[in-house]
Amino acid sequence: MTSSLQWIRIMIQGSILNASFVIVLLAIQPTVGWLTFHLNKRLFDQIAAHPIWSDLAWVALLLALLKATDLILSEGSRLVQARLSLRIHNRLEHHLYGSIQPTCITQVETPAFRHDITTLKNSLNQIEQSISSIIGLVQQVLILGVYGYLILTYSWLAGVVLLVFSLPLFWVELRTALWLERYFHTVAQHQIESMLASDLILQPQALKETMIFGSRLYLLRRWAEAAEAVIRKTVKLKNGEFKMRSVAMVFQPTGFLLTELLFFKQLAANSLSVGDFAALSTAAMTVFSSITMIAANSRIFNQIPIATRNFKTFLNTYVPQPKQANLQPDAVTSVSLHELNFAYPNAARPALADISLHMMKGDVIAIVGENGSGKSTLAKILLGLHAVEPGTLHLNDRDIHDYEPRYWFRQVSVVNQDYMKYPFSIVENIALAHPTEEIRARVKRLIRSYPMLVPNDLHDELDTVLGNSLQGGRQLSGGQWQRIAIARALYKDSPYLLLDEATSELDPMTEMNLIQQIIAERGGRTTVMVTHNLSVASMAQQIIVMHNGRILERGSHQQLLRAKGRYFDMWNKQRLAEGEKVHEQSFVS
Numbered sequence: 249m250t251s252s253l254q255w256i257r258i259m260i261q262g263s264i265l266n267a268s269f270v271i272v273l274l275a276i277q278p279t280v281g282w283l284t285f286h287l288n289k290r291l292f293d294q295i296a297a298h299p300i301w302s303d304l305a306w307v308a309l310l311l312a313l314l315k316a317t318d319l320i321l322s323e324g325s326r327l328v329q330a331r332l333s334l335r336i337h338n339r340l341e342h343h344l345y346g347s348i349q350p351t352c353i354t355q356v357e358t359p360a361f362r363h364d365i366t367t368l369k370n371s372l373n374q375i376e377q378s379i380s381s382i383i384g385l386v387q388q389v390l391i392l393g394v395y396g397y398l399i400l401t402y403s404w405l406a407g408v409v410l411l412v413f414s415l416p417l418f419w420v421e422l423r424t425a426l427w428l429e430r431y432f433h434t435v436a437q438h439q440i441e442s443m444l445a446s447d448l449i450l451q452p453q454a455l456k457e458t459m460i461f462g463s464r465l466y467l468l469r470r471w472a473e474a475a476e477a478v479i480r481k482t483v484k485l486k487n488g489e490f491k492m493r494s495v496a497m498v499f500q501p502t503g504f505l506l507t508e509l510l511f512f513k514q515l516a517a518n519s520l521s522v523g524d525f526a527a528l529s530t531a532a533m534t535v536f537s538s539i540t541m542i543a544a545n546s547r548i549f550n551q552i553p554i555a556t557r558n559f560k561t562f563l564n565t566y567v568p569q570p571k572q573a574n575l576q577p578d579a580v581t582s583v584s585l586h587e588l589n590f591a592y593p594n595a596a597r598p599a600l601a602d603i604s605l606h607m608m609k610g611d612v613i614a615i616v617g618e619n620g621s622g623k624s625t626l627a628k629i630l631l632g633l634h635a636v637e638p639g640t641l642h643l644n645d646r647d648i649h650d651y652e653p654r655y656w657f658r659q660v661s662v663v664n665q666d667y668m669k670y671p672f673s674i675v676e677n678i679a680l681a682h683p684t685e686e687i688r689a690r691v692k693r694l695i696r697s698y699p700m701l702v703p704n705d706l707h708d709e710l711d712t713v714l715g716n717s718l719q720g721g722r723q724l725s726g727g728q729w730q731r732i733a734i735a736r737a738l739y740k741d742s743p744y745l746l747l748d749e750a751t752s753e754l755d756p757m758t759e760m761n762l763i764q765q766i767i768a769e770r771g772g773r774t775t776v777m778v779t780h781n782l783s784v785a786s787m788a789q790q791i792i793v794m795h796n797g798r799i800l801e802r803g804s805h806q807q808l809l810r811a812k813g814r815y816f817d818m819w820n821k822q823r824l825a826e827g828e829k830v831h832e833q834s835f836v837s
């Protein structure tokens with residue numbers, strides 16, 4: 249788990265050179281301040297006494313040079329800070345992406361996940377800015393140290409007044425950090441809505457429908473409402489900040505006035521020269537502006553712990569630390585569910601109820617049923633993707649929780665209904681790895697066995713980038729994309745393969761031929777097919793019929809037809825829809 253100190257280490261890592269450069273710049277600035285103070289004093293003392301114009305000219309020239317040096321140092325440190333920020337942003341993102349390694353998707357596939365990730369990103373952006381804040385803080389503390397010391401050598405009371413009248417600013421900034429945190433939580437939903445709406449306005453797939461359904465104005469309105477809500481909340485935050493700061497700001501001029509009066513009193517009593525007075529007045533101004541900046545930067549002391557806490561809560565919710573278990577057998581010979589009940593987070597009713605089934609190595613199983621009956625949920629549970637109660641999912645008669653957390657993922661392969669269309673080359677889409685010569689050779693072997701999975705004209709051009717997202721990309725048809733997803737699943741060549749509506753976009757001939765080939769070539773390994781096509785299902789040894797989250801029937805194709813239950817009706821209706829005259833006898837042997 250990342251602590252505040254670790255965040256700082258992540259930020260500094262690899263930026264030592266830039267950070268050292270900033271420190272050198274920071275170290276020079278107070279010296280410039282010191283010299284400026286003394287030159288100012290000399291300048292005004294000479295003006296007040298008997299000015300020697302050539303001396304004055306030199307002092308003025310030196311002051312101008314110091315000012316120029318100060319400006320160059322400030323610009324230089326701004327440039328280095330910008331470079332640091334870019335690197336830090338990159339490292340924080342890398343850390344965030346690297347940390348998100350969930351071992352189940354139950355909490356991830358929820359609206360709360362998107363909300364929380366938006367809030368987390370907002371708060372990490374604050375951490376990103378914190379390096380500038382830390383640099384600003386060090387810089388201003390050094391400047392404050394020099395000028396504060398100079399003022400204290402003349403009047404400790406003036407120093408105390410300056411400090412006391414600046415305290416309200418610190419209070420405001422620390423409170424603002426808490427407000428920001430609350431703001432991020434309330435604005436996240438509107439940010440998501442506005443991003444989704446802008447995607448719907450700009451995405452090519454959505455644009456098609458926008459044109460046909462004439463929905464541009466409506467989508468624009470949805471976006472405008474969400475964007476307006478973000479603006480409203482941001483303005484409210486800024487107004488609140490402004491009001492609090494205005495109140496705190498009143499204290500500073502009052503403090504400045506008091507210090508001026510103290511200096512003036514000393515001037516009148518001749519314990520200060522005119523040069524002292526002028527230099528001290530400038531120093532007091534500088535001290536105030538330094539304190540203002542220190543106060544503004546001090547909010548990081550609240551922001552870093554807040555971001556750390558958010559990150560911790562996020563990981564605990566979505567990437568819970570699995571319990572230490574290390575069972576990793578050579579092979580899983582059976583997978584079984586025992587009276588499994590499963591409900592999605594915040595769902596009104598369970599998606600699956602009382603599911604028991606047993607799958608042996610080498611089985612070919614089909615899961616069928618109407619929309620929403622729980623087929624995909626059951627499939628995902630078999631893949632180990634959902635968190636289930638202990639004692640409900642077993643591998644080799646051992647609870648899945650006894651196994652090393654990602655062990656089961658390594659044994660299974662899948663074509664999901666919502667398979668990914670990676671904007672990568674064909675080889676990368678299939679292997680999901682950097683395409684070495686060995687990987688290319690394996691992909692080519694697969695394509696030789698299953699030529700229908702890659703469009704013919706691309707067999708010799710496996711580096712072709714797919715999709716419309718990147719320049720030079722080649723878009724595929726829906727069915728062609730689905731074939732690439734099947735190739736990906738077969739490439740993994742795993743003992744368990746799950747095809748969730750994997751061939752729904754294929755033409756019927758290819759679909760049947762492909763499934764036949766997959767089943768034949770996977771002899772001895774397990775294949776589970778979720779399908780609405782009962783001809784495909786009929787190739788399985790066992791068919792499971794789902795209804796309202798329960799297993800309604802199970803058996804082979806012939807057994808289920810003989811039982812004349814729901815499967816029998818479904819089969820007949822599908823045949824009728826295909827234009828075939830159905831006679832019970834012709835199907836029941």
Ligand SMILES: Nc1ncnc2c1ncn2[C@@H]1O[C@H](COP(=O)(O)OP(=O)(O)OP(=O)(O)O)[C@@H](O)[C@H]1O
Nearest residue numbers: 357592595599617618619620621622623624625626
């Ligand atoms: N991520 C989710 N979060 C909450 N509820 C879900 C989620 N996914 C599915 N459901 C609900 O669970 C139930 C079963 O869905 P599931 O996707 O398993 O059905 P299915 O039989 O595969 O349907 P289809 O044939 O349409 O693919 C449905 O009522 C659905 O609304």
